[in-house]
Amino acid sequence: MLARTAVRALANSRQFSSSAARQTKVAVLGAGGGIGQPLSLLLKNDPLVTSLSLYDIRGAPGVAADVSHIDTPSEVHGYAADKLDEALEGVKVVVIPAGVPRKPGMTRDDLFNTNASIVRDLAAAVGRVAPEAHILVISNPVNSTVPIVSAVLEKLGVYDPRRVFGVTTLDVVRAARFLGGIAGADPADTRVTVIGGHSGATIVPLLSQTEKGKGITGEVYDQLVHRIQFGGDEVVKAKDGAGSATLSMAYAGATFTHALLRGLSGEKGVITPTFVKSPLYEDQGIDFFSSNVELGPNGVEKIHPIGEISAQEEKLLAACLPDLKKNIEKGKAFVAQS
Ligand SMILES: NC(=O)C1=CN([C@@H]2O[C@H](COP(=O)(O)OP(=O)(O)OC[C@H]3O[C@@H](n4cnc5c(N)ncnc54)[C@H](O)[C@@H]3O)[C@@H](O)[C@H]2O)C=CC1
Numbered sequence: 001m002l003a004r005t006a007v008r009a010l011a012n013s014r015q016f017s018s019s020a021a022r023q024t025k026v027a028v029l030g031a032g033g034g035i036g037q038p039l040s041l042l043l044k045n046d047p048l049v050t051s052l053s054l055y056d057i058r059g060a061p062g063v064a065a066d067v068s069h070i071d072t073p074s075e076v077h078g079y080a081a082d083k084l085d086e087a088l089e090g091v092k093v094v095v096i097p098a099g100v101p102r103k104p105g106m107t108r109d110d111l112f113n114t115n116a117s118i119v120r121d122l123a124a125a126v127g128r129v130a131p132e133a134h135i136l137v138i139s140n141p142v143n144s145t146v147p148i149v150s151a152v153l154e155k156l157g158v159y160d161p162r163r164v165f166g167v168t169t170l171d172v173v174r175a176a177r178f179l180g181g182i183a184g185a186d187p188a189d190t191r192v193t194v195i196g197g198h199s200g201a202t203i204v205p206l207l208s209q210t211e212k213g214k215g216i217t218g219e220v221y222d223q224l225v226h227r228i229q230f231g232g233d234e235v236v237k238a239k240d241g242a243g244s245a246t247l248s249m250a251y252a253g254a255t256f257t258h259a260l261l262r263g264l265s266g267e268k269g270v271i272t273p274t275f276v277k278s279p280l281y282e283d284q285g286i287d288f289f290s291s292n293v294e295l296g297p298n299g300v301e302k303i304h305p306i307g308e309i310s311a312q313e314e315k316l317l318a319a320c321l322p323d324l325k326k327n328i329e330k331g332k333a334f335v336a337q338s
C-alpha cells in the first residue's frame, strides 16, 4: 500500500538513500501554515528530498530554521514574502498548500474567491522560474485550482499536463482508514481507489473493487460513502472555526510527494489516484479527473481506466460529473478573465 510504503521510507530516513544523490529540490509554497509546517517536517524526513525550499508570505524562515536542525541530510532554506523567485530556483517539485481553509458552514467552493488568485499567482511564478517543475496542488477548491494552474501554465506556453497534480490522497487515506475500522482490518489491507474530484459528491470511492469493501451494503455502505465524501467536514466541525484538516493532510501530501519522487526516480509500478488532466470523461466536457495514475520519470506515465464498478458506484459517478464539470469550468473561466 502506498501510504504504508511511504511511512516505511520515512522511518528509514536516517539511512542516506543512494537515490538522494539525484539532487531533488522540493519547494513548499504556504510552508508557514497549518498544513505547510507538518508537511515540511515530513518532507525533511523523506530520503528522496535533498533540498527543501520553504516559502510563505508569513513565517517561512522561522519554520525553515526549526526544521533544518533535524538530523537528516537534506538542506533547508526559508524564504520571506518578497523572495518567491529565489525559492523556486532549480526546484523539481512544488507543493502548494497556500490559501485559506474552511470554517464551519462553508463549502470548498466558498474558498474560491480568495484562493483562486493566490494559486494563479504562484503558478505564474513557477511557470516563469521553474517551468519544468512538477506542481502538486493542495489548496482548495482542488477541482478548480488544478484547472487554474493548468490554464496559467498554458497561457505562458509551458504547460505539460503530465506535471500538474491535484492532491486527492487524503480521500484515499480516509477511505482506507474508515473501511479498515468497519472491517476490523489493518488499513494497509483496505486500500480503496477513490475517483472523481475532491469535494462532497465529486468524491467517488470504489468500494466494490476491494476485497473487504465489496460485501458492504445497505445503511453501512451509505454511511461509509458519506463519511469518505464528507470526512473533511467532520474535521472542520471538530476544529470549530480553527481551520480544516492539517495533520492528516500533511501526511497525505508527504505520501503523494514521496510516490511522485519514486516515479521520477524511475521506480516502476507506482500507482495512486490523483486529479489530473484526463481523457476519461473528456467526451462529456470534463477534462480533469482523478483516477489511478501510474507515476514515472515524466510525472503522469499512464492514466488507468476506471474498471468495473457497481450499480451504486455508477449512481455516485452520475452525481459527481455535473458538479465536477462546473468546478472545472469556473477555474478555467477565472484565468480566461484574468
Ligand atoms: N487537498 C486537500 O485534500 C486539502 C486541502 N486543504 C486546503 O489547503 C489550504 C491550506 O490549508 P491550511 O494550511 O490549513 O491553511 P492555513 O491558513 O493554516 O495556511 C495557509 C498558509 O498559506 C499562506 N499563504 C497565503 N497566501 C499565500 C501566498 N500568496 N503565497 C504563499 N503563501 C501564502 C498563509 O500565510 C498561511 O501560512 C486550504 O485551501 C485548505 O482548504 C486542506 C486540507 C485538505
Ligand SMILES: O=C([O-])CC(=O)C(=O)O
Pocket: 101, 102, 108, 140, 170, 231, 232, 233, 235, 236, 244, 245
Ligand atoms: O475539508 C476541507 O475543507 C479540507 C479538505 O479538503 C479535506 O479535509 O478534505
